[in-house]
Amino acid sequence: MRRTALLAASAALVAGILARPADAVPSAPAAFVHPGVTVSKGQLDFTRSKVDAGAQPWKGAFDQMMASRYADLNRTPEPRAVVECGSYSNPDLGCTDEREDAIAAYTHALAWYLTRDERHARKAIELMDAWSAVIRDHTNSNAPLQSGWAGSSWPKAAEIIKYTYTGTWSHSGRFATMLRTVYLPEIINGSHSNGNWELSMMEAAVGISVFLEDKASYDKAMARFRTRTAAYVYLESDGALPKTVPSQNLNTREKIVKYWHGQSTFVNGLSQETCRDFTHTGYGLSAISHVAETSRIQGQDLYGTDVGERLRHGLGFHARYQLGAGAEDRLCGGSLELGLGPVTEVGHNALAHRLGHAMTNTATLTRRGRPAGSNNLFVAWETLTHGDNPA
Numbered sequence: 001m002r003r004t005a006l007l008a009a010s011a012a013l014v015a016g017i018l019a020r021p022a023d024a025v026p027s028a029p030a031a032f033v034h035p036g037v038t039v040s041k042g043q044l045d046f047t048r049s050k051v052d053a054g055a056q057p058w059k060g061a062f063d064q065m066m067a068s069r070y071a072d073l074n075r076t077p078e079p080r081a082v083v084e085c086g087s088y089s090n091p092d093l094g095c096t097d098e099r100e101d102a103i104a105a106y107t108h109a110l111a112w113y114l115t116r117d118e119r120h121a122r123k124a125i126e127l128m129d130a131w132s133a134v135i136r137d138h139t140n141s142n143a144p145l146q147s148g149w150a151g152s153s154w155p156k157a158a159e160i161i162k163y164t165y166t167g168t169w170s171h172s173g174r175f176a177t178m179l180r181t182v183y184l185p186e187i188i189n190g191s192h193s194n195g196n197w198e199l200s201m202m203e204a205a206v207g208i209s210v211f212l213e214d215k216a217s218y219d220k221a222m223a224r225f226r227t228r229t230a231a232y233v234y235l236e237s238d239g240a241l242p243k244t245v246p247s248q249n250l251n252t253r254e255k256i257v258k259y260w261h262g263q264s265t266f267v268n269g270l271s272q273e274t275c276r277d278f279t280h281t282g283y284g285l286s287a288i289s290h291v292a293e294t295s296r297i298q299g300q301d302l303y304g305t306d307v308g309e310r311l312r313h314g315l316g317f318h319a320r321y322q323l324g325a326g327a328e329d330r331l332c333g334g335s336l337e338l339g340l341g342p343v344t345e346v347g348h349n350a351l352a353h354r355l356g357h358a359m360t361n362t363a364t365l366t367r368r369g370r371p372a373g374s375n376n377l378f379v380a381w382e383t384l385t386h387g388d389n390p391a
Helices: 002-019 041-052 058-067 095-116 116-133 143-164 172-188 195-211 215-232 251-261 279-296 306-322 347-356 360-368 382-386
Strands: 081-086 137-140
Touching: 041 095, 041 143, 041 279, 058 095, 058 382, 081 095, 081 143, 095 116, 095 143, 095 251, 116 143, 116 172, 137 143, 137 172, 143 172, 143 195, 195 215, 195 279, 195 306, 215 279, 215 306, 279 306, 279 347, 306 347, 306 360, 347 360, 347 382
Parallel strands: 081 137
Antiparallel strands: none
16 A cells, blocks of 8 residues: 555656646737847847947947957858768868858847947848858758857847848848748757757747748747746756656656756756766856847737746856855765856846845856956857846
């Protein structure tokens, strides 16, 4: 009798891990807001006013961007029909070129908006047109992640150009077709790899869906994002074990601990990849903040849901150790691999500056890292666009 009761209790625990519902998933807006991927027109206008006034930290961040290789008006795009990316970009057949051309397109789009120098708008269009004319596929093991990284930057650039540039972009339809046929199929169904993969892929899918005004894809990507975010950053309210993505079949404590890189003690803000390294964890936290910001611009604010709570605790937890706090023995065996990257501005601005949450460690790390540059993958210029930005 006792054995039966224990088995029943164990089954109930596992069922709860797999089936805990997330908060109601936001649906696509009735009408999409443009520009509306990670950065809004209001945020761009605020930034432009500060740069024009020479105010800090925005002017310093602008100068940093304009001095970077991404803002070079002589940049020559390097498109490929097939981009082949293996693990850790080995082989790298067009992977770096694609990611950096996409970041450059976004950089020139920002430069256009902030300076009104049409040369930057035309360079952004040149980069987008070069790739949309050529690329047909991504291959090898990192194809989904590569598509997510590049696919996060392309729509940010395209949104600014399409909806603010007064000149012509005759191939904007071809660019949209590229996003719909080359990128979206590679990312929309997600990944069972480490959580930063799926979070970056859903960031790209949400951004692409906004540009395409594709409500079905937006809803699908957002639902997958909510499930993955809940499974990526632990909150004590989750219970004894972290939430999981049901299709991964992490249905025992042993499987969950292995997936969390051997970590068996769970505390607020711990990430599924904390004990792997902070760099990959930073990718995941950054993607969470980008999707939350896009959703806010589109009229459905995720910062007031568990997404905001997980982001707040995740940033604060990792900022503390990034600032020099030593790891306790119960955390990753007492050894951490740091390197969070320039990923805190968007979340800090939304949660601390705009909503007033106390985030002392995150604030200290954010200000210490200003102006935040690019991680050369999918994060770029966020002190400029989101530093203490109330819009």
